[in-house]
Amino acid sequence: xxxxxxxxxxxxxxxxxxxxxxxxxxxxxxxxxxxxxxxxxxxxxxxxxxxxxxxxxxxxxxxxxxxxxxxxxxxxxxxxxxxxxxxxxxxxxxxxxxxxxxxxxxxxxxxxxxxxxxxxxxxxxxxxxxxxxxxxxxxxxxxxxxxxxxxxxxxxxxxxxxxxxxxxxxxxxxxxxxxxxxxxxxxxxxxxxxxxxxxxxxxxxxxxxxxxxxxxxxxxxxxxxxxxxxxxxxxxxxxxxxxxxxxxxxxxxxxxxxxxxxxxxxxxxxxxxxxxxxxxxxxxxxxxxxxxxxxx
Numbered sequence: 001x002x003x004x005x006x007x008x009x010x011x012x013x014x015x016x017x018x019x020x021x022x023x024x025x026x027x028x029x030x031x032x033x034x035x036x037x038x039x040x041x042x043x044x045x046x047x048x049x050x051x052x053x054x055x056x057x058x059x060x061x062x063x064x065x066x067x068x069x070x071x072x073x074x075x076x077x078x079x080x081x082x083x084x085x086x087x088x089x090x091x092x093x094x095x096x097x098x099x100x101x102x103x104x105x106x107x108x109x110x111x112x113x114x115x116x117x118x119x120x121x122x123x124x125x126x127x128x129x130x131x132x133x134x135x136x137x138x139x140x141x142x143x144x145x146x147x148x149x150x151x152x153x154x155x156x157x158x159x160x161x162x163x164x165x166x167x168x169x170x171x172x173x174x175x176x177x178x179x180x181x182x183x184x185x186x187x188x189x190x191x192x193x194x195x196x197x198x199x200x201x202x203x204x205x206x207x208x209x210x211x212x213x214x215x216x217x218x219x220x221x222x223x224x225x226x227x228x229x230x231x232x233x234x235x236x237x238x239x240x241x242x243x244x245x246x247x248x249x250x251x252x253x254x255x256x257x258x259x260x261x262x263x264x265x266x267x268x269x270x271x272x273x274x275x276x277x278x279x280x281x282x283x284x285x286x287x288x289x290x291x292x293x294x295x296x
Contacts, residue, residue, distance in 0.1 A: 004252045006044070007080035007200070008051045008241055009071070011087035011187060011207075013230040015053045019044045019242040028077055031281035032069035032118075036061055039074060047245035050078045054087075054187055063163040063186035064113050072194040073118075076284050081252060081260070082137050082201045084244065085192075086237045088230060089158065089185040090166075090212035092176035097208065098229045101150050101236070102183050103142045104204040106157040107132050108175075109189040113162055116190035118197050118285050122275020124268045125286070127196045134201035134259050137248075141205050144243040150236050156182035158206055160189035172214040184212055197266075198285035201259045205240065207233040263289035 008017060020042035027038045037056040042049060052071055055061045075083060089102070096102060107129075119125035138154070145152035159175045161167065163186035167175070175181045183206045195202035209229050211218050254260060263286055279290060 001251050001253055002081060003048070004248050004250055005048045005050065005079045005081050006244060006248065007075040007078075007083040008049060009083060009085045009191070010051060010053045010237075011085070012055060012059065013088060013234040014086055014237055015057045016040060017044070017049070017051045017241055018238055020049055020051065028074040030070045030073040030077065030284070032073055033067050035070040035074040036066055039078065041078065044242055045245040047248070047250055048079070049241075050075055050080050066187065068191050068194055069115055069118060072191070072198050072200070073284050076198050076200065080200060082134070082248065083195050083203070084137065084141060084241070085188055085202065085204045087185050087187055087204060087206050088209045088233065089183040089206040090210050091183055091208045092172075092181055092212055092214065096153060096156070096182060098210055099151060099232065100208045101145050101152040101240075102156040102158075102206040102208065103138050103145070103152060103154050104158040104183070104188070104206050105131070105133050105138060105155045107189055107192060108157060108159045108179060108181060109193075111160055111162045111189050114190055116193055118194065118282055119267075120278065122269070122278045123282060125197065125263065125266045126268060127193075127262050127266045129193060129196060131257065132192050132196065133203050134255060135257055136255060137201045137203040140244060140247040141203050141240065143247055144240045145205070148236070148239050148243065150240065156206070158182070158188055158204060159184040161186055167212060169213050172212045176212070176214050183208065196259065196262060199260045199262055199288065201255050205237070207237060209233065264292075
């Protein structure tokens with residue numbers, strides 16, 4: 001049994017969390033460079049929490065320039081066990097209108113200009129992404145939203161596009177009609193893949209701000225209306241975060257899904273053939289598995 005330390009990654013419109021007491025912004029260095037921003041640490045209902053604004057305060061990073069590896073490494077260094085991603089998104093479904101929270105359980109990764117793994121030449125690792133989010137953590141997020149009266153859907157497929165441009169109409173229709181995706185965003189990949197490699201439980205709460213351009217009334221939405229939805233979603237997200245500690249508990253057993261032990265069977269390179277420089281870079285995210293004498 002270990003202590004639960006909750007990591008929150010805030011997307012567009014979410015740059016701090018009011019519920020954090022004893023709050024302090026801390027700077028973390030990683031072998032993969034600087035994370036997006038300093039990390040806001042403190043307590044929420046007695047639970048240690050680390051909040052990272054994905055785009056940085058002031059919204060500096062585009063989806064393609066976010067230092068995803070550094071972000072996950074930094075959270076791991078701070079002892080985070082569970083990561084909740086709060087992300088603005090567009091909707092492909094009439095029944096998922098603006099203001100709805102979708103607790104995602106699947107991804108389609110269409111990004112192409114990002115580093116997607118901590119592993120590589122000299123230390124090869126293959127983690128399963130069949131179930132890319134942690135069911136236990138996702139259940140807690142959905143329960144929190146339901147208890148707060150936030151319209152929420154448990155389950156959905158998130159299409160991750162490269163951006164920063166939005167979809168063409170043809171793409172939007174394909175994602176919706178042929179690929180059967182539910183929401184679209186630009187930031188949860190490779191974040192979810194890296195969290196899995198770092199043996200972190202990970203869940204996405206995708207907060208719908210608008211219908212994507214497939215919707216016949218998409219062009220009628222003005223920026224004032226969209227910003228109003230974004231602001232309200234951020235307020236609701238902060239309420240959701242304040243409820244998670246009571247639902248997760250301060251102490252946790254091993255993840256029943258195995259998120260926290262995935263590297264036991266993922267690292268392929270034999271110990272004698274591993275690149276020392278890469279192994280050194282992996283010390284935070286994969287140190288547990290790499291230090292096991294039986295790893296091969």
